[in-house]
């Protein structure tokens with residue numbers, strides 16, 4: 001049985017969960033919130049980040065490395081397009097999502113407006129968030145609009161690129177921002193198509209349930225909504241910062 005360490009609210013965790021769903025792979029989960037990992041967590045995640053995947057003897061860090069591992073170990077159905085050109089574009093969009101959207105949507109958006117105030121008590125700077133929406137966030141949406149097809153998905157069939165980019169938008173939804181359909185019509189239409197894909201709905205529902213739940217109650221909530229929860233947990237009740245933490 002595959003084990004996932006990490007909370008469904010994290011877009012990086014959700015990317016992995018959608019891929020597991022697409023490939024029909026069963027998993028159990030230890031839904032720890034970032035920052036709430038205990039001492040042992042650092043042994044399996046040296047930068048104290050989620051997700052971590054454990055599959056037999058394999059302990060795999062980083063959502064992109066995990067995605068690649070799953071694709072190699074469980075190749076069917078593939079999450080990558082057929083041609084080298086389209087595969088390169090899918091990998092680029094995954095990288096763009098992980099780094100650029102990760103920075104702008106997860107850290108400077110959701111992290112600054114939702115996580116840092118809730119976890120570290122950092123004051124919410126709404127004016128800075130508004131400036132951020134008109135600079136970094138708008139630039140990202142302009143770029144995505146320029147390459148989004150009028151129909152279908154980002155690199156052909158629904159796959160890695162769509163998953164990696166779409167999950168990031170829910171981080172901003174939690175910061176109460178969604179892209180304007182009048183300004184970015186193709187992007188918004190693609191996002192609706194991507195989110196309607198059957199593999200996306202479970203992880204999204206799990207995330208929407210856990211975001212409303214206090215970290216200490218999230219294991220119980222995860223069980224209640226039907227997730228298989230691990231017996232062992234890396235959870236600690238006191239939040240701590242990882243070596244690469246950039247918020248708060």
Ligand SMILES: N[C@@H](CCC(=O)N[C@@H](CS)C(=O)NCC(=O)O)C(=O)O
Nearest residue numbers: 010012034049050062063064242245
């Ligand atoms: N590049 C990593 C990024 C993962 C990541 O940033 N995870 C966040 C949660 S959304 C985290 O664990 N943050 C805790 C920290 O930075 O201390 C991946 O793709 O898995």
